[in-house]
Amino acid sequence: MTEATSLTPVEHAESELLVVTGMSGAGRSTAANALEDHGWYVVENLPPQMLTTLTELVARTPETIPRLAVVVDVRGKELFQDIQASxxxxxxAGVKYRVLFLDADDAVLVRRFEQGRRPHPLQGDGRILDGIAAEREVLKELKHSSDDVIDTTDLNVHALATKVTELFSDSGPIVLRLNVMSFGFKYGLPADANYVADVRFIPNPHWVPVLRPQTGLDAPVRDYVLGAEGAGEFIERYVNALIPVLDGYRRENKHYATIAVGCTGGKHRSVAVTEEIAQRLAQLPGVQVAAHHRDLGRE
Known part of the structure; x- marks a missing residue:
């Protein structure tokens, strides 16, 4: 089999098995992480002899683990030689599966091992290149029979994860999940925020007696906050400024981001603005948005 230059996304069956293998240093762990992010149940470093046993266990309850990815490597050379038999x-047994093989040029593999300051699993007392040559010999038959071969020579971890996503994700290109969270500065900054917006420039409904007991989820407070001078312009510009950031996150294969919006107590202004920003971001393609109010209800 020749290396794939144009890979067709997998057509998902009711239950799927994917065997991930390839050269050490070619990106198996990155591929496994990408698969896990898209709902695959990933088992790493499984001895090939256990493939059948694991598959039988999963087959008994396919609804529990409908998509199983097994990462197999050559750390146990003698064990790996039985993979074709497995x-x-x-x-x-009638089990449908696909094999994904990851490869890279020798020079690139050497550089990756040197950067990681670790030996090749098969080099023994020799050089890294000796280990690579031994591994290629063990893997050559499996590579030839693999369904998909990805050459990671010119791919960084983000590009590889994106390629795996395109092949094995139901949704295709990655969906970015955003958590838009209101908070009160007097309770401290959110530790997990990627971006923080300060809306304390908006007049505080706390000083309007009829609005004080209400929150930013109530229409009178929302109208007061969003109708304040500069509030609408700020929200529009802020959302527009986030669009290239979110596009960059997708290119870098980032799955999650938290945008925090703060006012003094996290009850009025930040809540109303958070709801409005979340609503606008939810209209963007490839984005899932949830609004969360960290300090709402605190005294």
Whole structure:
């Protein structure tokens, strides 16, 4: 089999099995993380002899683990030599599976091992190149029979994760999940915020007696806050400023981001503005948005 230059996304069956393998240093862990982020149940470093046993366990309750990815490597060289027999056993049992093989040029693999300051699992007392050559010999038959081969020579971790996402995600390109959170500065900054907006420039409904007992979720407070001078312009410009940031997050394969909006107590202004920002961000393609009010209800 020749290396794939144009890979077609997988057509998902009711239950799926994906075997992830390839050269050490070619990105198996990155691929496993990307699969896990998209709902696959990932088992790493499984001895090939256990493939059939694991598959049988999963087959008994396919609704529990509908998508299983098994990462297999050559750290146990003797064990790995049985992988073709293990795969043949799956075929004879009627188990449908795909094999994803990750590869890279020798020079790139050497550089990755040197940067990580770790030996190749098969180099023994020799050089890293000796280990790579031994691994290629063990893997050559499996690479030839693999369904998909990805050459990661020119891919960084983000590009590889994106490629795996395109192949094995139901939704295709990554969906960015945003948590837009209101908070009160007097209770401290949120530790997990990627961006913090300060809306204390808006007049405080706390000083309007009829509005004080209400919150930013109530229409009178919302109208007061959003109708204040500069509030609408700030929200519009802030959302527009976030659009290239979110596009960059997708390119870098970032899945989650928290945008925090603060006022003094987290009851009026930040709540109303958070709801408005969340509503506008939810209209963008490829984005899932949830609004959360950290300090609402605190005295």
């Amino acid at each position: 795969l043949a056993g799956l075929r004879s």
